[in-house]
Structures are given as C-alpha cells and as structure tokens.
Amino acid sequence: MATKTKNVAEELSTEEKIGVLYALQQIDSKTDSINHIKGELPFEVQDLEDVIGGLETRIGTYGEQADELSREVKAKKEEIEQAKALIKKYEAQQDDVRNNREFDSLSKEIEYQKLEIELAEKRIKEFNAEIKNKKKLIEDTKVLLEDRKIDLDAKQAELAGIEEETAKELEELGKQAAEARGKIDERLLSAYDRIRKNVRNGLAVVTVKRDACGGCFNRIPPQRQLDIRMSKKIIVCEYCGRILVSDLLDGEAE
Incomplete structure (x- = not known):
C-alpha cells in the first residue's frame, strides 16, 4: 500500500503536486474551522x-481522616475505662495498706490515673471537634462536587451536540484529506x-495576493511571483516559511 502511494506521488508533476x-x-x-466551533469546550470538559x-x-x-479520628476517640475511651478500673483497684488496695508510704504510693497512682483520664477526655474533645470539621468539609465539598457535575453535564451535552452536527462533514473531510495526502x-x-x-492559523500553503504573501503579507518580488505562477518548483516565503502558490488556484478550488 505504501509503495502504491509513493508511486502515485512520483507520477505527479510538480504543478500537480502543488495543486x-x-x-x-x-x-x-x-476541518480547522469546524473544530474551531468547539472552541475551548473539549479543554473545559477535561x-x-x-x-x-x-x-x-x-x-x-x-x-x-474522620474514620481515623473516630478510632482515636474509641482508643481514648478505652484508656479512660482502663484508668477508672485501675483507680478502683488502687482505692481497694488502700484499705489494706500497712503503712503511710504504701498509702501515699497508691494515692500517687490514683492521681496519675485521674490526670490520664483528664488528658484523654481533652483529646476526645479535640478529636470530636476535628471530626465535626471533617464532616463539614465533606458536606461543603459534596455541594461543590454536585455543582461541578452539573457544569460538566452541560458542557458535555453542548460538545456532543456540536460533534453530532459536524460528524458527517468531518468524516467526509477526513476521507478527502486522506486521499489528497496519498498523492503527496x-x-x-x-x-x-x-x-x-x-504557524498560528494552520495555513501552510497560501496564495500570493496583491503582490504579497497570503500568510505574512510581506511583498513578493515580481520575478518570484512569476516563478510561483509557473509552478515548476516548490517555493516558500522567505519571511514566514509558508509554501507559496499561484492565486489562480483559488478559482480551481472553488
């Protein structure tokens, strides 16, 4: 297939290739013009x-994060229950002490466990506040998410409508382009x-109009214009690099 395409290209004269x-x-x-109708829609959808x-x-x-905080709350509550159990144990042991030193030692343990309970309760309040904040963030983000989904549905519908309207024309242009490319x-x-x-506007091939390049509008010398009209070789604009062709092709294209 590639060989056949190459042979077709080789059979064409320079003038035919230019055409x-x-x-x-x-x-x-x-094709560019049709795609331009879509504008920024594909990018907006993305x-x-x-x-x-x-x-x-x-x-x-x-x-x-909220789940992790909930687990922390549960762990702190378990610590509180363990501390309460130890306090009850130490208080019971105080009834059987033999001297003041043992009593004071148990009292310190009881005080320590009470401080642990206070600290755990403080941490629980902090965790619960953070959980509340996370839940608020989740709700706020869900609202924003729903808004963006509505926007996306609208953009997708608009884009789908344009694509449906232009699909057949783009398909036909694609076939024509493939056929033309096979000859070059x-x-x-x-x-x-x-x-x-x-180039900014996608124009690689332009005609000479009013003695100037149809792409960058710089003046083309008369002799060079004559060479372009003769179509014996590929000529590019020395200013913008576009391929220059005779304005007579405009009539042929129509």
Missing part, C-alpha cells in the same frame, strides 16, 4: 473532569505538516 497540496490545505482549513476527580479524592481523604510524497507532506504545526 494537490493546496487542495489539502483547503480541506484542512475547513478540566471539569479533573476537578471532579480531585473533589472526589478530597472527599475520600476527609472521610478516611512523504518529504513534502512532512514539510507541510511541520509548517502547519508552527
């Missing part, structure tokens, strides 16, 4: 999808693609 190249530019320009993904991750993270040799096609990529 096909200009036709390809016309096809690609029509951005919203990224935002939604980020919000969902954030909600998940807040949830995990690889080196010239590569140059065309490179120029299209590097």
Whole structure:
C-alpha cells in the first residue's frame, strides 16, 4: 500500500503536486474551522473532569481522616475505662495498706490515673471537634462536587451536540484529506505538516495576493511571483516559511 502511494506521488508533476497540496490545505482549513466551533469546550470538559476527580479524592481523604479520628476517640475511651478500673483497684488496695508510704504510693497512682483520664477526655474533645470539621468539609465539598457535575453535564451535552452536527462533514473531510495526502510524497507532506504545526492559523500553503504573501503579507518580488505562477518548483516565503502558490488556484478550488 505504501509503495502504491509513493508511486502515485512520483507520477505527479510538480504543478500537480502543488495543486494537490493546496487542495489539502483547503480541506484542512475547513476541518480547522469546524473544530474551531468547539472552541475551548473539549479543554473545559477535561478540566471539569479533573476537578471532579480531585473533589472526589478530597472527599475520600476527609472521610478516611474522620474514620481515623473516630478510632482515636474509641482508643481514648478505652484508656479512660482502663484508668477508672485501675483507680478502683488502687482505692481497694488502700484499705489494706500497712503503712503511710504504701498509702501515699497508691494515692500517687490514683492521681496519675485521674490526670490520664483528664488528658484523654481533652483529646476526645479535640478529636470530636476535628471530626465535626471533617464532616463539614465533606458536606461543603459534596455541594461543590454536585455543582461541578452539573457544569460538566452541560458542557458535555453542548460538545456532543456540536460533534453530532459536524460528524458527517468531518468524516467526509477526513476521507478527502486522506486521499489528497496519498498523492503527496512523504518529504513534502512532512514539510507541510511541520509548517502547519508552527504557524498560528494552520495555513501552510497560501496564495500570493496583491503582490504579497497570503500568510505574512510581506511583498513578493515580481520575478518570484512569476516563478510561483509557473509552478515548476516548490517555493516558500522567505519571511514566514509558508509554501507559496499561484492565486489562480483559488478559482480551481472553488
């Protein structure tokens, strides 16, 4: 298949190649124009999808943090119960002490466990406050998430409508472009693609209009204009690098 395409390109004269190249530019320009209708919609859709993904991750993270805090609360409550059990144990032991030293030692243990309970209760209050804050963040983020989902649905619907309206035309233009590209040799096609990529409006092939380049509008000398009209070789603009063709091709394209 590649050999067949190469042979077709080799069979064309330079003038015919220039004509096909200009036709390809016309096809690609029509495609660009249709895609321009979509504007920033594809990027806006992608951005919203990224935002939604980020919000969902954030909600998940807040949830995990709240769960971890709940486990901390449970652990502190268990510590309180253990401390209370020890206090009861030490208080019972105080009834059987043999001297003041043992009594004072048990009293210190009881006081220590009471301080542990106070500290645990303080930490529980802090954890519960953090849990409340995480739940508030989750609710606020969910509201924001729903808003972004509504925005995404609207953007996707708008984009889908445009794509549905232009699908057939883009498909036909794609076929025409493939046919034209099959007639152009690889080196010239590569140059065309490179120029299209590097210029702002995607115009790699332009006609000479009013003695000037149709791309950058710099003046073209008369002799060079004559060479362009003769179409015996590929000529590029010395200012912008675009491929220059005769304005007579405009009539042929119509």
